[in-house]
Amino acid sequence: MKNAIVSIVMGCAVAVSATAYAAGDMGNMNVASGAQQGTDAKNSMSHGEVKKVDTAAGKLTIKHGPLENLGMEAMTMVFKVKDPGMLSQVKVGDKIDFVAEEIDGSLTVTKLQKQ
Structure with missing residues (x-):
């Protein structure tokens, strides 16, 4: 025992x-490097091509590469835009860099710039 x-x-x-x-x-x-990587992924730009601009609905259809911050593979999909003014910056066929985030359950373009 x-x-x-x-x-x-x-x-x-x-x-x-x-x-x-x-x-x-x-x-x-x-430990902060993990948080920094998450922030970098969130703010890193994805690449795509505008397939449709729907000003009435405030949406863009984008054929895009991988969206690392959302864990999505390359595909074509419809996104809301955070600022309706973004829609006047692009037209069908434009190559763009953008950031998409999930906001209130909708995939939303929060940053956008033409290449």
């Missing part, structure tokens, strides 16, 4: 020291 208690105590001591070592070992990690 005494040996069992000593074994349990030693096991706990090893587990606690290993946890403390691992926590101390992570002290040199830059």
Whole structure:
């Protein structure tokens, strides 16, 4: 019985020291870099081609490459625009760089510039 208690105590001591070592070992990690990468992905521009401009509905149809910040592959899809003024900046066939985000359940173009 005494040996069992000593074994349990030693096991706990090893587990606690290993946890403390691992926590101390992570002290040199830059935790902010993960947050920075998330911000970079959110603000990174995607590339696409305008296929349709629907000013009445405030929407753009864009054939685009991967949308990394949304985890989407390349495809053609319809997006709302955050600012209706964006629609007057482009026409069908224009190559664009843009940022799309999910806002209130809708995919929305929040930044747009012609290439």
